[in-house]
Amino acid sequence: MQTETLLYIILAGIIALSLALFQYVYKSKKRTKVTLLLTFLRFTTLFAVFLLLINPKFDKTTYYNEKPHLVVAVDNSESIRFLDQHQNTIDLVALLKASEELNDQFNVEFYSFGKDANPLSKLTFDDKQTNPTVILDRLSQVYGNSIAPLIMVTDGNQTYGNDYEYATQKYRQPIFPIILGDTTRYTDLKIEQLNVNKYAYFKNNFPLEIIAVYNGKEDVNSQLTITSGNTTVFSQNLTFTQNQSSRIVTLSLPANSSGVHTYKAELTPLSNEKNTINNVKNFAVEVIDRKTNVAIISDMLHPDLGALKKAIESNEQREATILKPSEFINLSVDFQQAILYQPNNNFKEVYGVLENLKINTFTILGTKTKWPELNNLQSDFQQTITNQYEYYQSALNSNYTPFIVDDLNFSDFPPLQTEFGPTAFSMPIETILYKTVNGIQLQEPLLLTYEVNQKRAAVLNGEGIWRWRAQSYLNDKSFHNFDNFIGKIIQYLNSNQRRNRLNVSYESFYDGNDNIVITAQFFNKNYEFDSAANLEMTVTNKATKQSLALPFILKQTNYQVDLSGMEAGDYVFTVKTKNENFLSSGAFKILEYNVEQQFLNANVSKLQNLADNSQGTAYFIDDSSIIIDQLLKDERFATIQKSTKKVVPLINWTFLLAIIALSLSSEWFIRKYNGLI
Known part of the structure; x- marks a missing residue:
């Protein structure tokens, strides 16, 4: 409490006492017991009111005991059952849950993991992949600032994700692996x-x-x-x-x-x-029997060119060649489409060749684009020339119809730079991405497609797309999503088929351990995405003739159905809308392969290294009961007494109001009883 506040309280006490003495002692000239009692009650009332006005603040300290957490992560993959360790795992989990001493000293929490991590509800040992790193990543976010040793019950065999042996840099807690399996080396x-x-x-x-x-x-x-x-x-x-x-x-x-x-x-x-x-x-x-050859035509060097080439060639069906305008004109290679990167006056003959060959184009514009020349070279669009540049971020148009576009969190991607000012198009366009500035979406396209005279074209009005590919990798730890996005644009330009209201996207075959997710989009008569559609897929195994009907689930800008876990074989499917008569059919193959059945032993060395690196201890499942005693005796995991200090203002003390009400009412009754009122 500050000295100034203490002086105010002393002054308030003096004033309250003076006023009480003045009323009941000085004015009445009587000093009976009743007078002294009334003086005390009046002093209490006035002093309490003055305290509320001053509202001093007091420190309030509370003490509590915080138990350490004990996290138990259990491998729920198929390899546990394949190694015949599933019953041992269930028994161990039951033992840990039943230990009263363990639960008294720790807050014991259970998780299961396979390809993903979840709170433990029931052990089924049916996960198709094992990724121990995912559980360590998730737990580091939850228990990063507390004491939380980890018991990891697993065979140590990893089939997916980054190597978990070095994940202790993220989860900085002691790890105690319980090794499921033995060290016997079989032929x-x-x-x-x-x-x-x-x-x-x-x-x-x-x-x-x-x-x-x-x-x-x-x-x-x-x-x-x-x-x-x-x-x-x-x-x-x-x-x-x-x-x-x-x-x-x-x-x-x-x-x-x-x-x-x-x-x-x-x-x-x-x-x-x-x-x-x-x-x-x-x-x-x-x-x-056909390979798509794409010409990337540019009169300059730019990182965008390499990003486009890598994205296009991530699909083995496509090949991209970076050429100067003069090289493209003199080359005899049969290109199916061309990417025109920031055209200038050297592109005059290129546009003539493209027009004669009826080749679809993807034009990318930016700060090096020579707009006066480009406005004269073609008539599809005209840019207002301001000689000023602006950075534009992007916003996905969920009503884009020609093909399915997954949202890659475009709004969080780095901005692209291009000429400031509107672009006028001479034909109807389909906008994929809108421009946004400072979070405000403009009704100007950043990325778009259009069709004119049986020819398809795409335009990206901004340079710096290489940053998008880098950002996609940071978000997903893979270039796949961005490369797939560019691939869909290339596929659109590679086909002049009439657009459909029902579009289904799928692969021709899947490995047995893949996540098999088929996506679809349905559009209304105005080719706007219909989020209220009722889509259903019927999948039939060619060999067994067994059919399965599954509904699609709406996920942002498309519908999805998950077929993961289906048996290997050849399948045909039909997607239909229940309310309207639209059908789309196809076929795919699931290869027979189970990565979880490839192991004979537990990966003992890696689990022991994990324990050593985290200052824990590894145990075999037969010796797992020892771990309870070690955890109880380990001084690193003792209960900690903590305190919380709060600054509480006096006005929050409700009992002070009760004192005021009690003293006032008591004073009134005493004066009434003694005839002083």
């Missing part, structure tokens, strides 16, 4: 890795690389065969020894017909081999 042959391109081209050969690994001491022989249906397309005998425990086989297979072709690579099992599932890997290749 085993397996296909460790198979590398093949997703696409091949008709009448070409496509490369294939197979890495085969052997665990054992004796010399063994096996045969590697690759079959397509009932036909063997490749065979080779392999010899493994203790010193030569891996073999790399490289080969090429012919692509003699278009379409999706499935293959099976298999190592002949050994007589004493325990796990033969990992001897087989299925793979598929889509053979296409």
Whole structure:
């Protein structure tokens, strides 16, 4: 409490006492017990009122005990059941939940993880992937500022995500792995890795690389065969020894017909081999008879060019070539479309060639664009020339109709720079992205498409798209989403088909452990996205003839249905609208592969390193009961007494109002009783 406030309180006490004495002692000239009592009550009332006016503040300290957290993360993937450790895991979780001493000393919280992490409700051991890093990332956000040792119940075999062995830099808490499995080394042959391109081209050969690994001491022989249906397309005998425990086989297979072709690579099992599932890997290749060649025409060097080339060529069906205008004119390559990057007066002949060949174009504009020349070279659009530049951010148009555009959080992407002022178009356009300035959306297109005279075109009015690709990687840890976005623009320009109100997006084949998500968009008669549509998919297995009807779920600007977990096989599907008669059909293949069944043992060394790096201890499941005693005795996890100091103003003390009311009422009753009123 400040000295000034204390002086005010003393002064308030003197004034209150003076007023009380003046009324009941000085004026009455009587000093009875009743007078003294009334003086005291009046003093109490006045002093309390003065205190409320001064409103001093007091420090209020409360003490409480904070127990440390104990986090238990349980591997819920299929490999736990495959290693026959699922019952041991369930028993361990029950033991930890039932321990009264453990629950008295810790706030015990349970989580499960596979490809994702969730609070533990029930262990099913059916997750198709294992990503221990995801649980460490999530827990570091929740328990970063508290004491929270982690018990990780897992076999340590990772199939997805960043290496968890070094995740202790994020989760800075002791980790106690409970190792599910044993260290026994079984004789085993397996296909460790198979590398093949997703696409091949008709009448070409496509490369294939197979890495085969052997665990054992004796010399063994096996045969590697690759079959397509009932036909063997490749065979080779392999010899493994203790010193030569891996073999790399490289080969090429012919692509003699278009379409999706499935293959099976298999190592002949050994007589004493325990796990033969990992001897087989299925793979598929889509053979296409046409490749899209894209010319990127530019008269300057810019990072956007490299970003566009990488995004386009992320799809093996496409190839991009960066050319100067003079090189494009003199080149005899058959290009299906062209990207015109910031045209200038050197593009005059380029526009003539493009017009003669009827090639679709993607024009990118920016600060180096020569607008007077460009306005004269073409008649599709005219830019108001201000010789001033502006940075524009983007906002997605959810009613864009020609193809499905996923929201990549465009509004958070870095701004693009271009000429300030409106652009006038001579034909109807479809806007993908609008310009925004300082969070205000303008009715001016930043990215758009249009069709004129059986020709399609796209225009991006801004330079710096390489920053978008970099930002997409920062957001998603992958370039895939951005590259797919550019790929859809290229695909749109590669086709002159009539647009449909119902559009479905899917892959021709999926690996067995992929997330199989099929997306769709439905538009009304004005080609505006219909968020109230009722879409349903019927999926039929070609072999078993079993059908499954699934509804689509609205997710922002499209509809999605998740087919993850379906059995391997060939499927046909039909998407239809319930309220209107629109249908879209297709087919896809799911390859047979379960990555969780490729392991024979727990990854003991990695889990022990994880424990050592985090100052924890690793235990095998048979010794897991010891961990309870260690946690209870570990002084790092003691209960901490903490205090909270609050500054409380006197006006919040309600009992002071009660004192005022009580003293006033008591004074009135005493005066009434003694005839002083």
